[in-house]
Amino acid sequence: MIRDIPKLLVSLAFLLPFAVAAADDAELESVRAIVMEKFEGLEAKNVHPSDVEGWYTIQKGPIVAYVSADGRYLMQGDMIDLEAQVNLSDRVRSSMRRDVMARVSNDEVIAFSPAEVKYSVSVFTDIDCTYCRKLHAEIDQYMANGIEVRYLLYPRNGPASRSWNTAEQVWCAKDRNYALTQAKLDKDFSTSNCDSSMVADHYLIGQDVGLSGTPAIVFDDGTLLAGYLPPAALLQRLQASAAKSQ
Numbered sequence: 013m014i015r016d017i018p019k020l021l022v023s024l025a026f027l028l029p030f031a032v033a034a035a036d037d038a039e040l041e042s043v044r045a046i047v048m049e050k051f052e053g054l055e056a057k058n059v060h061p062s063d064v065e066g067w068y069t070i071q072k073g074p075i076v077a078y079v080s081a082d083g084r085y086l087m088q089g090d091m092i093d094l095e096a097q098v099n100l101s102d103r104v105r106s107s108m109r110r111d112v113m114a115r116v117s118n119d120e121v122i123a124f125s126p127a128e129v130k131y132s133v134s135v136f137t138d139i140d141c142t143y144c145r146k147l148h149a150e151i152d153q154y155m156a157n158g159i160e161v162r163y164l165l166y167p168r169n170g171p172a173s174r175s176w177n178t179a180e181q182v183w184c185a186k187d188r189n190y191a192l193t194q195a196k197l198d199k200d201f202s203t204s205n206c207d208s209s210m211v212a213d214h215y216l217i218g219q220d221v222g223l224s225g226t227p228a229i230v231f232d233d234g235t236l237l238a239g240y241l242p243p244a245a246l247l248q249r250l251q252a253s254a255a256k257s258q
Contacts, residue, residue, distance in 0.1 A: 074222025130158030
């Protein structure tokens with residue numbers, strides 16, 4: 013009997029990780045069930061493990077909250093790792109934005125691309141906003157710095173506004189790049205009738221990633237910059253982001 017003890021210990025050591033994983037899975041499913049019961053519109057995929065033991069992340073679009081493992085306590089607000097000096101909630105939002113924007117192809121945006129693309133950003137733009145126009149007035153300099161600008165149309169005043177109508181006309185133009193430039197200069201351009209539902213798609217994507225205004229710049233890694241940045245400053249931010257990820 014004593015000779016069988018080492019074999020038993022080996023078997024227990026082998027089975028322990030599977031037992032822990034099963035317990036963790038059961039706890040996660042329990043939390044998901046509680047959250048879905050208490051909050052209409054949330055699905056299982058909106059609840060997942062957090063970086064902090066005993067807490068789970070609730071994430072839907074730009075909204076991030078935390079729920080305790082027993083499903084009793086809910087915490088809203090950013091969670092900060094003081095030791096690592098990292099905003100864990102921002103990291104969740106950036107991951108979400110990265111995934112959302114990665115699904116948007118160049119056929120679904122109005123892209124201004126340099127001959128050699130070193131960096132690419134997605135910019136949510138309103139035809140009439142002052143700083144959106146300022147950014148576009150310097151589009152040649154952004155491209156000279158190797159930055160591709162992928163525009164998504166985001167009329168801030170929503171459907172039926174003048175900006176929305178203009179955005180649809182820009183999307184339906186044969187040369188969207190030229191039409192966008194003309195629209196931002198309050199100049200005429202040729203357009204036609206077409207399926208302009210992409211404007212609504214852009215608008216919904218903007219809401220999903222948590223825009224608070226325009227212009228809004230989203231990096232490939234999901235970083236969101238609210239507002240205008242001059243070409244040189246944007247290049248510096250992109251270079252720093254690339255260096256950080258290496």
